Amino acid sequence: MTDKEIAAAxxxxxxxxxxxxxxxxxxxDAPSRTAAVAxxxxxxxx
Numbered sequence: 001m002t003d004k005e006i007a008a009a010x011x012x013x014x015x016x017x018x019x020x021x022x023x024x025x026x027x028x029d030a031p032s033r034t035a036a037v038a039x040x041x042x043x044x045x046x
Contacts, residue, residue, distance in 0.1 A: 003021065007014040021033065033044035038044045 001009070002016040002034075003014045006017045010017070021036075025033070025036050028036050028039045030039050037046075
């Protein structure tokens with residue numbers, strides 16, 4: 001989902017979503033959203 005779609009679904013701002021996504025990527029040391037998902041699935045975080 002895009003930041004805009006996530007923001008609408010959660011009734012929060014797009015910039016808030018973007019900040020959270022960036023924090024998650026940093027914690028997982030992922031270069032992209034796709035990589036973050038792959039890492040999370042590999043490590044059974046989702």
